Amino acid sequence: MTGTWRPTPALARAVVVAALAAVAAVVSASPAVMVLGAPFVLLACMGLLHRPDSTPTVEAALDHRWLHEGQGTTSRLTLTDAGDVEHVARAMAPTPYVALHPPTGLVAGLADAVPTIEVGPRRWGRRVLGEEQVCLTTPWAGYRWGPVSLHGDALRVLPHTRRFESRAETPRPVGLVGVNRSPRLGAGVEFADIRPFRPGDRLRRISWRVSVRSRELHVTTSPSEEDSGVLLVLDALGDHGHSQGLDGEASSLDQSVRAAAAVAEHHIGAGDRVGLRVVGGDSGLVGYGAGTRHLRVLLDHLAGVRPGELPEGISERLQLRVTGGSVVFVFSPMLGPAIVTATASLVQRGLPVVVIDTLPPDATPRVPDGVDPRIADLAWRMRRLERDQVLAQLAALGCPVIPWRGAGTLDDVLRRLARRASVPQLAAQR
Amino acid sequence: MRDLTRETRSRLALRAVVLVAPVLALEAARPDDVPHRWFVALTLALAVGFAAMPESPFGTACLGLVAVWWALAAGDGVPAGAIPAALLLLAAHVAAVLLSYGPPALPIGTRVMLLWLRRGAVVAVAVPLLWLLAVLVDGQPEPPGIWVAGLGCAIVVCVVAATAVSTRQEHA
Numbered sequence: 001m002t003g004t005w006r007p008t009p010a011l012a013r014a015v016v017v018a019a020l021a022a023v024a025a026v027v028s029a030s031p032a033v034m035v036l037g038a039p040f041v042l043l044a045c046m047g048l049l050h051r052p053d054s055t056p057t058v059e060a061a062l063d064h065r066w067l068h069e070g071q072g073t074t075s076r077l078t079l080t081d082a083g084d085v086e087h088v089a090r091a092m093a094p095t096p097y098v099a100l101h102p103p104t105g106l107v108a109g110l111a112d113a114v115p116t117i118e119v120g121p122r123r124w125g126r127r128v129l130g131e132e133q134v135c136l137t138t139p140w141a142g143y144r145w146g147p148v149s150l151h152g153d154a155l156r157v158l159p160h161t162r163r164f165e166s167r168a169e170t171p172r173p174v175g176l177v178g179v180n181r182s183p184r185l186g187a188g189v190e191f192a193d194i195r196p197f198r199p200g201d202r203l204r205r206i207s208w209r210v211s212v213r214s215r216e217l218h219v220t221t222s223p224s225e226e227d228s229g230v231l232l233v234l235d236a237l238g239d240h241g242h243s244q245g246l247d248g249e250a251s252s253l254d255q256s257v258r259a260a261a262a263v264a265e266h267h268i269g270a271g272d273r274v275g276l277r278v279v280g281g282d283s284g285l286v287g288y289g290a291g292t293r294h295l296r297v298l299l300d301h302l303a304g305v306r307p308g309e310l311p312e313g314i315s316e317r318l319q320l321r322v323t324g325g326s327v328v329f330v331f332s333p334m335l336g337p338a339i340v341t342a343t344a345s346l347v348q349r350g351l352p353v354v355v356i357d358t359l360p361p362d363a364t365p366r367v368p369d370g371v372d373p374r375i376a377d378l379a380w381r382m383r384r385l386e387r388d389q390v391l392a393q394l395a396a397l398g399c400p401v402i403p404w405r406g407a408g409t410l411d412d413v414l415r416r417l418a419r420r421a422s423v424p425q426l427a428a429q430r
Numbered sequence: 431m432r433d434l435t436r437e438t439r440s441r442l443a444l445r446a447v448v449l450v451a452p453v454l455a456l457e458a459a460r461p462d463d464v465p466h467r468w469f470v471a472l473t474l475a476l477a478v479g480f481a482a483m484p485e486s487p488f489g490t491a492c493l494g495l496v497a498v499w500w501a502l503a504a505g506d507g508v509p510a511g512a513i514p515a516a517l518l519l520l521a522a523h524v525a526a527v528l529l530s531y532g533p534p535a536l537p538i539g540t541r542v543m544l545l546w547l548r549r550g551a552v553v554a555v556a557v558p559l560l561w562l563l564a565v566l567v568d569g570q571p572e573p574p575g576i577w578v579a580g581l582g583c584a585i586v587v588c589v590v591a592a593t594a595v596s597t598r599q600e601h602a
Binding site for chain 2: 001008009010012013014016017021022023024025027028030032033034035037038039042046087089091104106107108109110135137140141232283292388
């Protein structure tokens, strides 16, 4: 960004006062006035002597463009052709959900140590920093460059994930490799049983101690270790409650996104394949995948979630397209009929589905203008009663509904699901 | 008023200097020539505007008014009060320069403050030197045409300075 040099009002003042004092001293034959004007003559001369002839350019850049909520980075200003610059002032406009240090966004200093502004996003999402004004000044404050406006940098803020850890295994491991114990025996490391040798058994599995004692070859068996398919379904049909960033109150979408990110990180860490389906808003879909790079894709997708209704026609026949053998986590306040119907149909298909209730307990609706708040409150209470009924019906179908509490939220539920998956089940005849 | 509450103590102190210094410089004239009240009131009003908006023409008007008053009050003498008056005007100007480096809530760094204190001190050295020179030449017979030549020099300096300032503005 380039600008132009202009004389400062301070230089103009020094010139005018010096000239006025000189003229007044001469006209009134009063040397005392010249004594008053002498400092201004010097200040004006010094200001004019430092008349700049450079064409500086300034550019502001962030040290990092990808951050997690609560992390911080630094906005640095790069000056080129800045030989005439003595002082630099920066003013960054405030941005919602972005903390600045200093909080006013105003910094200034000498050009040999260009001042920086620290930036800390407090909420996930795509954030564009506020416009910045930059002003340069020559020595003796004679000339000023700017202020010029710099467009704010864009930041991709990934959701906070640190709070979730689970020790429970994922039910229904069906993949090739992973850390979850499969119901089938295979080439794992954990002890399962000792049985007589059969053709095809590996020789290194022979238990020599048991074989010698029983005078018959025996082998140890172990359950195979496999990965699971985990589908995260995120309800972005609305955002209920108030969002105050990472340290404050969390809205339903805040809880959904942070919980989904935490669960995704946990299962990717466990070697599972994780997919994401966003219902509402931009309705994004991320296929199953594993590894750190895939986690980055998932978090990036979560950072871009925006609340919005489904198009008409789709909401009645919403299909989540879940493949068999997957575990489905639905992050939702369960206030939209479409997501409730889709969840119930998954449960009826026999898939292990866990609903994570993300509606804040004290969430209140936004009352539109012209609507009586008492009527809105009554409607909201009725809506919550309906929701309680829906959650009870889902639980009756065998779908656990649990509020998000961070670490350990899913342990008990996943253990019960794993136990249920290991029990032989009757197949319904059609 | 809301902007004032956001200001740091150092900025408020600088504004106080801008407000008070011109009035004190006016009062530093010879004791037998105490300024009229309306003149003090006018200077105070301009100083208030100067302190509130350090980049406004109020500053030039305020400092210029003090210089004009001194031209009227001092006559052809060289009172010692001219030294504190000059230093007060210089302090007001430097304080205004520091205030005008950025928006009202911008804190003024220690290094910038010290830099301008040094500059102010260097410039202030000229005041007693010039006063001493004026005292030495006071009462000496004046060469013919000295004041006319002085006026001519002052006009030339003004024209050169104004040209230097305005040339840049045209380029801008």
